[in-house]
Amino acid sequence: MNTDPITFALIESALKGIVDEMNVTLFRSAYSPVITEGRDIGGAVFNRRGELLAQGSSDLAVFVGMLEYFTRAVTTEFGDTLQPGDVFINNDPFAAGTHFNDVGVLKPVFFGGELAGFVAIVGHWPDVGGAEPGSFASDARDYHKEGLRIPPARLYRGNELNKGLYDVIFANVRIPEEREGDVRAQVGAVNVGERRLKELFDRYGTGIVFEVMDEMIAHSEKLMRAAIRTVPAGSYEWTDTIDNGHRVHLRLTVAEESLSLDFHGSDPQSDTSANSTASATASAVYVTLKSLFPEIPMNHGCFIPIELIMPEGTVVNARPPAAISMMAATVYERVIGVVLGALSQAIPDRIAACPYGLINLTIGGTDPRNGREYVAYLFSEGGFGASSWEDGSSGLVSLYGGGARITPVEVFERRYPMRFLEWTFRQDSEGAGRFRGGFGARKTFTITRGSARVTALGDRESHPPFGVQGGESAAPQGLHLVRSNGDEENLTLKAVGRVVGEGERVIILGSGGGGYGDPLDRDPELVLADVRDELLSVDRARKVYGVVVALEGGQYALDRGATERLRAERREDRP
Structure with a gap:
């Protein structure tokens, strides 16, 4: 390291702070x-070569590394024509993304007339068009059913809005006034990032900042190689x-x-x-490797x-016109x-x-109270897998959802015609072991006015989280509907556009995490506590x-x- 440690630490912290301010x-x-x-959401700052330097402390983990594909796509397609004031938009998973709802x-960033870096931010839009409210469709045979595909394109050229592109986007999404608010907020965020990065160059000079940027990358590479040696x-x-039978190998x-x-051996x-x-x-x-080596700066x-x-044409590297809206709950996991x-x-x-499997629901319809269309986006929590030293945690968002927060019930009930009747841990959902997995969540909500169309994004109904x-293994996941006459129907986590009437109940059953070690070796006192x-x-x-x-004096x-x-009998009966 050529830069003195104090200057290095100040610039490194400033770059991370830029992303955090963009996120706020x-x-x-x-x-x-x-x-x-x-x-x-997820933000990032990059060097002038488009290489990732920092992401935010509150970013959704799923965007780790993915945004670098965005800068790569932009520099490949537009590199010689980039100019100050340009802003690019993208939601194309085949170029640089996850699913169409994640819009980047x-x-x-130019300084002294030269390209000096990039700033970016991605956010999940509740709807990007398509056949169903929320744009998810487990039954889609190609991506055209899943909403608008926006390859990397100039939204602003030299600070001038590309109104033609802007109008096309918002003519093809539901509740366009809300989506316009989201994209304007994203543009405002990258403008903040640009301003702060320029201030950093102005304070230290491009020479020192560029040197620290290179040293940050070299330092993380050194730490990653050291971790791999263990x-x-x-x-x-x-x-x-x-659950559909396709394998990831x-x-x-x-x-x-x-x-x-090497993912050869994965199914087409x-x-x-x-x-x-x-x-x-x-x-x-x-994301998975980062969870194992959390001390390494990303x-x-x-x-x-x-x-x-990643062989092209397989489930891990699908090519157009493949549908991809179930990616997060299936192949990604x-x-x-x-x-x-x-x-x-x-x-x-x-x-x-x-860990447990992701469950997302989109609930869409027209609110009879005001006649306005709505799309609610609900994700559920679950249990993490156990390890050799402790039980898995309960009631968390997914491993790659780190940084996300549970949206309060009151927000849903205030904005949408729905009411939550239950939001609790799901009994007996853990994967048993010497250390048990965390427990899943059970949620029940009802539509209070009118009817709604519910689409599910989920898996691990027949292949639950393994120990x-x-x-x-943990308990399988599920999605059920209780009709107004009391009949219960298994909607499955592949439900698409299922109509839920006023007063009918939707029950979400999230799994726990897999267990670690023999359940017969678990401390009986810990079992009693559960x-x-x-x-x-x-x-x-x-x-x-x-x-x-057993119950004794009113207590177990x-x-x-x-x-x-x-336990002795069980062990003796084993093969």
């Missing part, structure tokens, strides 16, 4: 609750399956200080919307030692699963079991953990003798 700008000025409350805005060299394979090869992730791209693109698959890999240097082999599974063979004491090292907290039923405590509890108590005898 978006939180406070956007229209959509999924952005302002749920914080489904990027601005090149993983035993070798090749490790794992396969995980989507990984061969992970660990060299002395590099990783190769699906004729459903359970597909991922290269940028989303790369993001899933980076920037381009983390990616250098990692080789990704399976990529996380196979990386964790492969590494569990190499470093079992450091790898957690599989490791003898731990068991029973007392009503997280675990007495029956499951006995059947799965071999722990006998442990029968140690019966527990020891039952």
Whole structure:
């Protein structure tokens, strides 16, 4: 490192602070609750080569690394024509994205007449057109059903709005006045980022700032290579399956200080919307590795030692016209699963079991109170996988949703004709083990006025989150509808545009996380504590953990003798 440590730390912190200020700008000025409350956003600052330097402390983890594909696409297509005041927009997963609802805005930053860097921010729009409110469609056979596809394009040229493009976008989305508010907030955020980055150049000079930018990348690369050296060299394979039967296969090869992730053996791209693109698959890999090495500053240097082999035309690198709206709940999560599974063979004491599966719902209709169209976006929480040292956490957003927040019930009930009747932990949903997985969530809501169309984005109904090292899988997920006459229907997590009438109830059943180790080795006192907290039923405590509890004086108590005898019998009966 040539720069003195204090200057390095000041500039590095300033770059991270720029992204955090961009994010706050978006939180406070956007229209959509999924952005302002749920914080489904991600910002970044890049060097003049378009390489990632920093992301925000509150960013959604799914955008880790993905935004670098955005700068790459813009510099490839427009590199020689970039000018001050340009702003680009993109939601194209095949170029640089996740799904169409995640809309990115990027601005090149010029200083002293030269390109000096980029700033970008992405936010989830509740609707981008398509056949159903919310734009998700598990039954889509190609992406045209899923909404408007916007390849990287100039939204502003030299500070002048491209009104033709602007009008086309907002003529093709639901509730355009809200989406206009979101994109204007995003443009405002990158303008803030541009201003702050220029102030940094003005204070320290481009020479020192550029030098620190390069040193940041070199430092993270060095740390990532050192972390990889702690993983035993070798090749490790794992396969995980989507509920539609499509498989994601990984061969992970660990060299002395590099990783190769080869997805050959994954199934061809699906004729459903359970597909991922290269940028989303790369993001899933980076998110998983980042969770294992959290101390390493996230920037381009983390990616250098990692080789990704993603065969085109497979579920991990689908090509047009493949549908992709189920990506997050299917292939993306399976990529996380196979990386964790492969590494569990190499470093079992450091790898957690599989976390719960994402469940997102879009609820759309016309509000009879004011005659206005609405689209509500609801994501559910669940349990994380257990590890060799502790139980999995309960009631969290997904592994790649780190940074997101649970939107308060009151926001939904104030803005939309719906009421929540239940929002609680789901009993017996954990994956059993010496350390158990976290518990899933159970939510119930009703439509209070009129009717609504509900579309689900979810999976792991038939392939629940797996356990490791003898731990068991968690409970499957589900989505149910209770009709006004009391009949209950299994909607499934592939429901598309299902009509829910006034007073009818929708029940969301989220899974827990997988378990770690033999359930019969779990401390009986911990099992008793879960029973007392009503997280675990007495029956499951006995059947799965071999722990006998009974009511004594109005409180559950442990029968140690019966527990020891039952566990001994269970072990003796094993093959």
